[in-house]
Amino acid sequence: MFALEVHNLRKEFFRRDATRTRGRKRRRRVAALEGVTFTMERGECVAILGQNGSGKSTLVRLLSTLLLPDGGSASIFGHDVVKESRPVQRLVNRVSVEASFFKKMSSEENLAYASRFYGMPPSATKTAIPEILERVGFPVGRRHEGMEHLSRGMQQKVALARALLTSPVLLLLDEPTTGLDPRSKLEVQDFIRDVWASHDATILLCTHDLREAEVLADRVGILDRGRLIALDSADVLKEEFEAETLEEAFFAATGRTFEDEKDEDAERGVFA
Amino acid sequence: MRDAAATMRSEFIGLYGMVERNWYLIKRYAWWEIAFFFWTAANTLTIVFIAKGVEATGGKIDIDKLTTVLLIGAVMWSYLGIVFELLIETVAWERWEGTIEYTFMAPLTRATHLLGTGIFAIGYGIVRASIVFVAIAAFFGLHMPNANFATALVLIAVASVSFVGIGMMTAVLPLISPEKGTQFGYVAQGLMLVVSGVYYPVTVLPAFMQWIAKISPATYALRGERSAILDGATVGQVWGDIWPMVIIGVISVPLGIWVFRRGELHAKRHGKLKRSG
Numbered sequence: 001m002f003a004l005e006v007h008n009l010r011k012e013f014f015r016r017d018a019t020r021t022r023g024r025k026r027r028r029r030v031a032a033l034e035g036v037t038f039t040m041e042r043g044e045c046v047a048i049l050g051q052n053g054s055g056k057s058t059l060v061r062l063l064s065t066l067l068l069p070d071g072g073s074a075s076i077f078g079h080d081v082v083k084e085s086r087p088v089q090r091l092v093n094r095v096s097v098e099a100s101f102f103k104k105m106s107s108e109e110n111l112a113y114a115s116r117f118y119g120m121p122p123s124a125t126k127t128a129i130p131e132i133l134e135r136v137g138f139p140v141g142r143r144h145e146g147m148e149h150l151s152r153g154m155q156q157k158v159a160l161a162r163a164l165l166t167s168p169v170l171l172l173l174d175e176p177t178t179g180l181d182p183r184s185k186l187e188v189q190d191f192i193r194d195v196w197a198s199h200d201a202t203i204l205l206c207t208h209d210l211r212e213a214e215v216l217a218d219r220v221g222i223l224d225r226g227r228l229i230a231l232d233s234a235d236v237l238k239e240e241f242e243a244e245t246l247e248e249a250f251f252a253a254t255g256r257t258f259e260d261e262k263d264e265d266a267e268r269g270v271f272a
Numbered sequence: 273m274r275d276a277a278a279t280m281r282s283e284f285i286g287l288y289g290m291v292e293r294n295w296y297l298i299k300r301y302a303w304w305e306i307a308f309f310f311w312t313a314a315n316t317l318t319i320v321f322i323a324k325g326v327e328a329t330g331g332k333i334d335i336d337k338l339t340t341v342l343l344i345g346a347v348m349w350s351y352l353g354i355v356f357e358l359l360i361e362t363v364a365w366e367r368w369e370g371t372i373e374y375t376f377m378a379p380l381t382r383a384t385h386l387l388g389t390g391i392f393a394i395g396y397g398i399v400r401a402s403i404v405f406v407a408i409a410a411f412f413g414l415h416m417p418n419a420n421f422a423t424a425l426v427l428i429a430v431a432s433v434s435f436v437g438i439g440m441m442t443a444v445l446p447l448i449s450p451e452k453g454t455q456f457g458y459v460a461q462g463l464m465l466v467v468s469g470v471y472y473p474v475t476v477l478p479a480f481m482q483w484i485a486k487i488s489p490a491t492y493a494l495r496g497e498r499s500a501i502l503d504g505a506t507v508g509q510v511w512g513d514i515w516p517m518v519i520i521g522v523i524s525v526p527l528g529i530w531v532f533r534r535g536e537l538h539a540k541r542h543g544k545l546k547r548s549g
Contacts, residue, residue, distance in 0.1 A: 013543055061546070064377040067539045089379035100370030102293075104300035113296070116289020116376030119282030146300070162374070 001078050001204040003170060003195075004040040004063070009033055010071035011058050030056040034226040045196055045203040046231070047217035049210065049250060052269070056206035057096075057227040062160045063204070064094055076170055090118070093168035097156035097175040103148040106131065107158045110147060113166055118166040132161045136191055153184025160191060164199075171195070173205045177212060192216060210246045220246065223256040286380040290388025291395075294358065298396065309400065312353075312549030316346040316408050319471065337502065339412055343405065345470040346496050351401035351428070352435060352461055352490065358393035360457040362386060363446040367546075376545055382527045382536065386443065390436035398428060416503035424497055426507050430517045431493035437524025438464070438489070443534035448545060464488055469495070489520045 011033040016026070033055045033247055041045050050056045061067045063074055065085040073080060079087040101110045109128045112122070120128065130140045136157040147155060156176065163171060173192065177185040189212060196203055196216075207213055213220045214234045222233035230253050234246050241252035286396055294423035298305055323338040362385070365373040375385070409416070442460045445453030467481045468474070468490035485491045496513035505516070538547040 058543075061373070061543075064373070066373055066377055066540060066545050068537070069544060086379050089377055092377070093372075094377070096373070097368050100374065102297065102369050102371060105293075107295050109293075109296045113289055113293040114374060114378070116292065117286050117375065117380045119278075119285050119379075121285050121288075 001042075002039045002075075003042040003044065004038075004074070004076055006039070006059075006063075006072070006074045007037050008072035009036040009059070009069055009074055011055075011069050012061060022211070031226050033062070033069075036223075036228045037072075038228060038231050040202055040204065041134065042202055043200065043203060044219070045217045046219045046221060047205040047207055047213035048221045048223050048228075049207060049213050049246075050223035051208060054223045056208075056223055057174055058226075059214065059223070060094060060096070060172045060206055063170075063172055064092060065089055073201050077253065092172060093163040093166050094174060095156070095159045095163045095173035095176045097178045099147075099152070099159040100153060101147040101155065101158065102105050105256075106144045106146055107138070107150070107161075108143040110158065111162055114162045115165050126253075127187070128165060129161075135157070136161045136164075137187055148223070151184075153180050156180060156184065156188060157191075160188065160195075164195060165167045167199075169201065171201050171203045173203060173207075175207055175209075176205075177207070177209060189216065210250065214246050222250060222253050229253055282379075286378075286384045287388040287391070290385060291392045294392040294396070295388065308459075309403070312350045312400070312404055313407060316343065316350065316404055318412070319343075319346040320408055321410065322471075340409075340416065340502055341498060342471055343408055343412075343414070344501060345494060347401050347405045348494055348497065349465055349470055350404060350491065351397045352465065353458075354397035354400060355390075355393045355432065355435045356439045356442055356457055356461045358396070359386070359389055359436065359443040360446060360454050362389045362443045364454045365452060367446060373546055376536070382533055385465045386440050386529060386532060387436075388440065389443075393439070394432040397432075398425075399524055409422060410515075416501055419501045419505060420504045421500070423500035423505055423507050423510060427493055427496040427500060427510060427514065427517075430495075430514055430521065431489050433521035434489035434517055434524045437521060437526075437528040440528025441523070441531045443528075444532045446498065447532075447535040447539045450544060464490055467491070468493075486516075487520065489517045489524075492517045507537060 003028075007011065008239070012029050012031045014027045015030050025114050028030050036055075048056055048059065058067065062069055063076065065081055065082060065088055067083060075081065076088050076091055079091070081088050102113070104208070105113070108129050111132070112125050115125050115128070128144065133140050133143055138154060138161065139158045140149070147158070160176070176192070180188060190205070192205070193216060195201060205213065205217060215236070219232055220234050220237055222237075230240070232240065237249045238244070238246065241249040243249035243252055320339055320342045323333065323342055326333055327335050363372065367377055373522065380405050392519070438460070442457035445456045447453065449456070467477065467484045468488045469477075469485065470490070474485045474491055492513040496505070496510040499510050499513070536545070
């Protein structure tokens, strides 16, 4: 059984246009994901590379049961994300680009809140929270401070702790290091590597950091304008596209560089 | 059997988690809570002073009775406001903080999620409304020699079930409209009270509003509370106000959960279940 099986997954959003037809604003279809198909083995780490608006976050949100697909299917350890959302929710957790916490509450309170939804009583979190915070390199003595007093890097470590506290079998990482300073970025990457090695976790890492993808993942996928146009190990991708670097391979596959974002991408980014 | 017990245990822990989180937030925003308390008290005073105003302008009334009638209406308004506000914040606050995605992807039934907030809202609302009631009553030196507070408490407890059910329906509004949904919840609260005789007998309303009053739990709650506090009515004597609230509660809670689920599916279809702000 695959850890993750995605077949012909499709998601589109409608956007109201500024232009009017017969006095009414026109609605335009924006495809966030189009026919995405891939599988992941248990214990594998796959990185999905893509620019802003390429559909990475839409993919993560579909797998997290936060979006309903318009077509195709996705299953996690055999459970369909739409029809069997509850078992899927027990298996999955995620870290996104925004740490997202109740800012006035402390890290301990935020973690306690998140863990209750996964059936962890106060007796279990009393010891589990300091332990997990220590593991992610968070100064345990500061766990009673409000989140608003913590740096962005610290907040992201708490976000990692939140995801790991519930022992997910599939970990969805949606640009977990974006916006972090270089030191925090390395710490988070080290921790991801450590979790991957020590946990029985399968990791789907969505990123636009080429180096991060190359260093952390078994296979790298290229998602361009909602389409998964390549998925293989970094070395095979470089060979396939006759490129020296992954960046060159990305350029060869998509016909553009990471910096080469078009208006269309920005528009898609609103949804994705 | 064991699976069912484990699921049940997990749901109870989730329910506790909602209550616990709201308690944390109240503690962290303690100074704001005090400020809001004074705002509620000031609001209540502006209503309750109307009785004194009528007397001052030459009207002949039983000033103590009218003051108590208005006080009950104003306190019920503030109580309903707290319950609706906390339920609407189930979505609105989480959307603003960005935690909404983590909460809605967790393996917890929406019923437990909403009921957890509802239970906290009832407890917190009763405590805050009681303090306002006692403070304003003391301010006016009101005597309520016949008051039956046990009956009053039973009435508010029964009414709260339907208030939570209706509150769940309004809680869905920020899911459908992130920009205006929260405000529309307050509109629903106002509409409910205007037909329920909040500061006047329902009989003064036009016929169509009196008909709507029949399906509002606030109508029975206000009438029952006034009987209990002014006339010392027992639970048996206000049974005529209790049973309609029980029926409305039995219908409104499952209906509220169903409406919220529909809104959640709409949000999942259109990508609205995400951070804003």
